[in-house]
Amino acid sequence: MKPPKRLQPLIDEGMVDTVLRQLMSGKEATVYVVRCGDEVRCAKVYKEANQRSFHQAVSYQEGRRVKNSRQARAMEKGSRYGRQMAEEAWQNAEVDALYRLAAAGVRVPKPFICFEGVLLMELVTDADGNAAPRLNDVELTEATALDYHAQLLQQVVLMLCAGVVHGDLSEYNILVDAAGPVIIDLPQAVDAAGNNNAGAMLERDVDNLATYFSRFAPQLASSKCGKEIWGLYQAGLLKADTVLTGRIKENKRPADVGAVMQAIHLAEKEEEERRQRMQMAE
Template sequence: MKTPKRIQPLIDEGLIDEVIRPLMSGKEAAVYLVRCGEVIRCAKVYKEASQRSFKKAVQYQEGRKVRSSRRARAMEKGSGFGRKQAEESWQHAEVDALYKLTEAGVRVPAPYGCFDGILLMELILDEQGDVAPRLNDIELTAEQARRDHKRMMQNILRMLSVGLVHGDLSEFNVLQEPQGPVIIDLPQVVDAAANNNAKWMLERDVNNMTQYYAQFAPELATTQYAKEIWALFEAGNLSPDTDLTGVFHAVEQAADVAGVLDEINAVFEEMQERKARQQTTKNQD
């Protein structure tokens, strides 16, 4: 195929030998299958801000740190230089998260570096050696659903144990390899300690995944992993190997009506966006 202009510099530098074919095009990036020596990998080409359809970026970027004070000021002012720095910060958030999560034992694609807005990473395969499918495209047995749900909750816990929340986790952002689920798409990952939206984002991530797996194992719908995980985090009792139960006993306290309404509105908006994405997927099929 014809080499995309964005990838050509990486071929010139010898980082990529050949672009095999497009793999997918999402809301923030286009992904290609590429050959690097004898190995087939993915090249994720991030779209410019004007081309991205991912919304509410401000919610996700809250609390992100920029080492240079000059860059931070430029980003706040929204100058040309500042917008460029914001783009680089957005892209490197995923790269940094992939390295951090791989080290923490979370199953994500192994990263091989980011070059001029192009992330090279591991290609996830299925049992036949083909590109692994998204969860949205497969059916599971009840036993598989229970097993993979447990692994997913452990992955979410391990993410939080190193201070990160995915923020946009659903069956559209998880691939299925023979050993179980692989979490992908992390440019919107949030700092749990610095982002005020982290709690409800984690709850949404957990609830999205539980809702998916409960299609095949209905008893999973009654679990309360989100509340259990966050309570352990707030109490400082969370570790990568914490044995989760899915059971949570809330402490009685005065209701925060405004907070509850905000969460309801946020969940409603996400449901509408999710329905729109599902409809788009059906139309494409």
């Protein structure tokens, strides 16, 4: 196929030889199958911020590292330079997370390089060598659902032990290769220790998994693994081989009013930013 404009710099630099086909187009990027020498890989072309349906919420940006304080101030003010820096930080978050998680033994695609807003990485394939399907496109039995759910909980634990929370985990950003689930799409990944919303995000990720797999294995609907995992992490007791029970002790302590007010403040700030983006787009 004719190379898309955004992939031409990689071709010019010799990183990509041929663009074979478009693999998929999602809310944040378009992915192409490319040939690099003797290997077939995939190239994830990030969409411009105004073309994405998944916007950078304040809750995801918190705790992300930038090069210097000037960039941090610009990002906070939302200036043109700040928006450019925020965009780079958003793209780098996935690259950093992939390297970090691959080193920790998490089943993610192997990254190679991020160049000019394009992430070049491993093409995940099925047993026949074809591009692996998404989890939501795979027919599951009850036994397989229970197995995949257990595998993914283990991956979530490994991710958290590496200090990373996916932040948008669902059946739509999990692939299934010959060995089982592979987690993808990590530009919204957050640092577990540096983001005050990480616990809520992790619980939502785990709840999403339970909700999906309970369609095939109803007994998973009552699982409380998200709260259990985060509780163990906060207590410093979470390990890669931790055996989860899916149960938690009832917390009878008074609600943390300060945390609730902070969550409300963040939601209001995100709504104000959304309105500003809409006004800028008009």
